[in-house]
Amino acid sequence: MTEQSSWMKEALALIGEKIAAMLMESREDFLIPAEKVANVGIRNTLEHALLVLTNAGYTVIPVLDEESRLRGILSIPAIIRAVTGVEAFDFDKLGDITVEEVMTTEFPVLKEDFELEMVLHLLVQHAFICITDEDGVLQGIVTRSELLKGTNRVAHVFESMYDITKKEESPIER
Ligand code: AMP
Numbered sequence: 410m411t412e413q414s415s416w417m418k419e420a421l422a423l424i425g426e427k428i429a430a431m432l433m434e435s436r437e438d439f440l441i442p443a444e445k446v447a448n449v450g451i452r453n454t455l456e457h458a459l460l461v462l463t464n465a466g467y468t469v470i471p472v473l474d475e476e477s478r479l480r481g482i483l484s485i486p487a488i489i490r491a492v493t494g495v496e497a498f499d500f501d502k503l504g505d506i507t508v509e510e511v512m513t514t515e516f517p518v519l520k521e522d523f524e525l526e527m528v529l530h531l532l533v534q535h536a537f538i539c540i541t542d543e544d545g546v547l548q549g550i551v552t553r554s555e556l557l558k559g560t561n562r563v564a565h566v567f568e569s570m571y572d573i574t575k576k577e578e579s580p581i582e583r
Contacts, residue, residue, distance in 0.1 A: 424525060427567075427571060428563060428567065429525050429526075431562075431563045431566075431567065431570075432525055432556075432559050432560065432563055438555065438558070439551055439552075439556050439558065439559050440540060440548075440549040440550070440551055440555075441549050441550050441551075441552060441555060442548070442549045443477070443546075443547045445549075446470070446547065446549060446550050447462075447465035447467060447470045448461075448470055448471045448473050448547070449461050449462075449470060449471075449472055449473075449508050450472070450473060450475070450508065451473065451474045451480050451481070451507070451508055451509045451512070452508070452509065453507065453508045454503065454504050454505070454507060454508070455488050455492070455502075455503045455504075455506045455508065455511060456503035456504045458483055458488060458508050459485070459488055462483070462485055462488075468484055468485045468486070469484040469485075469536065469537075470482065470483060471483075471547060472508055472509075472512045473547060476546065478541075478544065478545040478547070479518060479539050479541050479545055479547045480509075480512070480514070481512030481514045482513050482516050482539075483511065483512045487511050487512070487513065488503070490511075491506055491510070491511045492506075516535065516539070517531045517535055517538055518538075518540075518541055519531075519538055519540050520541065520542070520543070521540055521541075521542060523538075523540060523551075528551050528556065529556070532551070532553050532556060537550045537551065537553070538550065538551045
């Protein structure tokens with residue numbers, strides 16, 4: 410990589426300070442607080458979990474332990490896989506398998522002082538990002554749609570708040 414292209418990469422990798430500040434102003438808006446986040450308990454059965462997921466209308470939700478610590482995420486496909494036999498589904502097994510046996514433990518988690526940069530990066534691959542405190546207690550989630558609402562706002566008001574002049578040499582066009 411040439412020196413110039415590494416400079417370009419750096420310039421493009423960082424979110425502009427003003428844009429980041431505007432987005433972070435609505436941080437409280439795009440963080441859905443834990444009390445509004447549908448979740449299942451680690452010791453619940455898959456039958457209960459499927460009911461919670463269906464009633465909440467989501468395909469993936471966080472899994473918590475008795476102390477509200479984040480332990481995993483559970484998806485409907487993972488539940489279905491757990492009761493899929495060679496030739497048929499065995500839905501009777503739903504009541505015998507616990508959430509803990511099926512949940513995913515590999516997923517991104519950020520602390521409350523998360524960087525916007527990191528959230529945006531992770532949301533490309535994941536539909537939501539869990540935010541916890543230092544003890545791992547779920548504080549809330551940031552979802553694609555909530556962040557998109559904030560981005561929408563920035564896209565609408567940015568030019569009415571700032572005078573923008575085009576640079577002679579823009580890293581994006583080179
Ligand atoms: P959205 O960007 O609104 O489509 O949300 C992305 C994903 O985040 C959803 O598909 C759910 O898996 C999860 N999610 C959003 N809101 C909630 C909520 N209130 N409780 C639990 N999970 C949620």
